[in-house]
Amino acid sequence: MANRSPETTVKAFLAAAKDTNLTLMANYWGGSSGPAATSKQPPDYEKRIRIMQKYLTNDSAKVASLGTVDGHPDQVMVTMRIFVGKCQNSVPFIVGKWKDQYLVQNVDVTAAASPGRPCDDQGNPM
Numbered sequence: 001m002a003n004r005s006p007e008t009t010v011k012a013f014l015a016a017a018k019d020t021n022l023t024l025m026a027n028y029w030g031g032s033s034g035p036a037a038t039s040k041q042p043p044d045y046e047k048r049i050r051i052m053q054k055y056l057t058n059d060s061a062k063v064a065s066l067g068t069v070d071g072h073p074d075q076v077m078v079t080m081r082i083f084v085g086k087c088q089n090s091v092p093f094i095v096g097k098w099k100d101q102y103l104v105q106n107v108d109v110t111a112a113a114s115p116g117r118p119c120d121d122q123g124n125p126m
Helices: 006-018 022-028 045-056
Strands: 060-068 075-084 087-098 101-107
Touching: 006 022, 006 045, 006 060, 006 075, 006 087, 006 101, 022 045
Parallel strands: none
Antiparallel strands: 060 075, 075 087, 087 101
16 A cells, blocks of 8 residues: 555545445545554544445546645645546545555545436436
8 A cells, every 4th residue: 555646545545435345445544643444533434434435436437637735735636537327526535645655634525426316418416
C-alpha cells in the first residue's frame, strides 16, 4: 500500500467498495492517526465504511480531475467520474499524505448515485 499516488489510492478504495471489501476500504481511509483499519478511528469508522460502500459501489470509475484543497497544501482533491448503470456522477475525494502513503480522508457521498435509485438516459438521477 505504501507510496501510492492520490489517484491510485482512490481507485483502490473504489475497487474495494465494488468488491464489498470493507476491511480493505478501511485500510485506504483514515486521518492523522493513520488508516481506520489500524487506528480504529473515528470510533464509528465501521459504520461509516459500510455507508460509503453502499454509495460508492460502481460499475466503473475514472479520474476526472486533480486539484488542490484551499488552505491544505498536504491534501489533494481527486474528482472521480463514477458509473453505475446509466448513472454518471462526479464525486470529489480529499486525499492526504500519511507517512509514506496516501489515505482517503473525505468523500462527498451525496455526489454519488443514491443506492437503488435509477437514472435517465442522460445519466441524471430520476
